Amino acid sequence: MMKGKKFLALGLVVAMTGSMIAGCGGSSGSNGDSNSAGGTETAAKDEKQGGEVELELFSTKTENADILQKMIDGFMEENPDIKVTLTSESDAATVLKTRLTKNDIPEIVAMGGDSNYTELQSAGVLLDLSGEDFVSDVQEAYLDMVYDVNVDKEQTAYGIPYATNASGVLYNEDLFAQAGVEVPKTWSEFQDVVAKLQEAGITPFELTFADSWTCLPPWNSMAPVIPDANFTDDRKAGSVTFAGTHDEVVEKYLWILDYAQEDFMGTTYTDGNAAFANGSAAMMINGNWAISEFLNTNPDMNVNMFAFPSVDDESKNTVTSGVDVLLAVSNQGTDEQQEAAKEFIRYALKPEVAQSYIDDQFAFSAVNGVEQTNETVSGVAKDIANGKVSNFPDHYYPNGFDLSTILQQCALNKVNGMDNAENISETLTSCDEQYDVANVE
């Protein structure tokens, strides 16, 4: 019992001391409260006078943070009553999905026109921008690409395409001149070029298949051209399979591997870019985003791009180009915020603003009349301006369909010496199986 009493006493002491501390804290706290109350009052007054609206611009690309910040600064100078803050972090897609669960949607979202956009759009948190005057400022072809990734292909502009990218063949102009070859327009010419490069002792392709996503670009260039145009819809409905429609794609894919550098399965994207910039091979099948990497390694490199010549009918070959950045507005904000967000998009679509964005990013613009004039992409700039483009086919595949892994396996089979016919059928069977698994879930 003595122990119990002691404990009680100790408890009381602790409790009393605690309440004393709390008491002190309380009084100082109330002082602080009155101060901060005054603070909010003034802030509220400011808001009434200036009508300041706060916006958050969330970007899913870390590469464009600097230029977006410049754009924001320019916008805030013109609109002093609107305050925009930029959020740009790595793994942004996951962050955005997490915030979606908390219904904490940024007022403006700058993201790719891919399955992440589809998820945001299908959650019903994006504002319908179809009625806005600025919709007519952007190219129809890219607007269609955004419609295509809406749920049920709804013809409504929930996102305004802003910047686009291009995937095709990157080539070293000096090595092409050295071997005396011209840019190929058809598949047969392409084969000739590869043969001549090899005769001249130049490795035709630098591939970086240690990073599995780099297995995609050749597929992305051929898949929209070679199979039937309705393939992606029909496949979703289950009326066709990859097997029987994509055999030629895989066959040509395997042909390319024959002319790649040694140990292409073990070459990473970073190492491959550096090697290509220093003239290790004549061509690389990837996109405009790799160019700044080359120029970092070798600023004097003469690099250019051409559309992947998938077939012999020149008119069918296209540049693969997708919506790299679109601008969308949340419908969860207040009316003032929504209006301010639209104002920001109007500003971003101004030709001079759009031009400075693509110049900084080596990208292409979805805005009418804004052209990429940089030498390094001149080979495809014309095709893009003329609308000779097709979207990335993987934007139409289900979210869980991991095609890059299948293609990496296909390349590994080739290196292991598997027979081409067997490899083609195994790869396409695996495409169909994995597609079905992903399509169900």
Next chain:
Amino acid sequence: MKQKKRINMVFYLMVVPMAVLFFCFHTLPFLQGVFYSFTDWKGYGDWNFVGLRNYLHIFKDKNVISAYLFTLQFAVCATILVNVLSLVLACALNAKIKCRNFLKAVFFLPYMLGTLIISYVFKYIFSNVVPAIGKALGIASLSVNILGTNHAWIGVLVVTIWQSMAFNTLIYLSGLQTVDRDLYEAAALDGATGMKRFLKITFPLIAPFFTINMVLSGKNFLMAFDQFIAMTNGGPGTATTTISVLIYKKGFSGGQFAYQSANAVLLFIVVVLISVFQLRVLEKREEKVS
């Protein structure tokens, strides 16, 4: 009864906050995961109960089955090799050799570094340094990046062993230090030296440490994740996709959150079963020898 009342409150004050934190940040998310495994939740938005559908689907999914087979193969090889090598190393470091403490520090260093950092460093070594050496020596099998071949898992295995040995060696060392030196002297008098002494005296005496190491490394390697993500990202193809890598890749970027939650619950059950089995077998062995 009176005796029991006398437990000092301080012990409760020490345990309860930890228990609460553990429950909030570990048990609760785990139970949530179990809950979602019975739904079709994508990670956000609406969801419905689907009963056991996710679990039934697992057994038909080729990706999951091949991931389990690969993970088991990897875990068995890694557990055996790590324990054999670290036991040898611990015996060597326990002997009276020169620079003993310095060498202990050297072998413990990998444990202080993050797995991701080590993996990125080794990824560079495998893709640049090893092929250069292989080419210079004219060894064909070394002149390609092993991470881009069928044998990618061996590359990851080497790195995993190198890193995991540190902790296991430490436990074995502390085990060896509990062995009374007098026993060795007595054994020496009876003519037990070298290998015989190790097998008959040392190893039985450190049996509990062997049990702990086997169970811990078995569990760790069944859940191997960091080194695979950093070095191969589960590739080439799906050649090195462990269960954890599969859960991460398909669950977070593949929109199969609920389905992969079910897979994670299954992995949890498998790991628990294997650990319990290991404990049973190894504890029986401990009893037998002691």
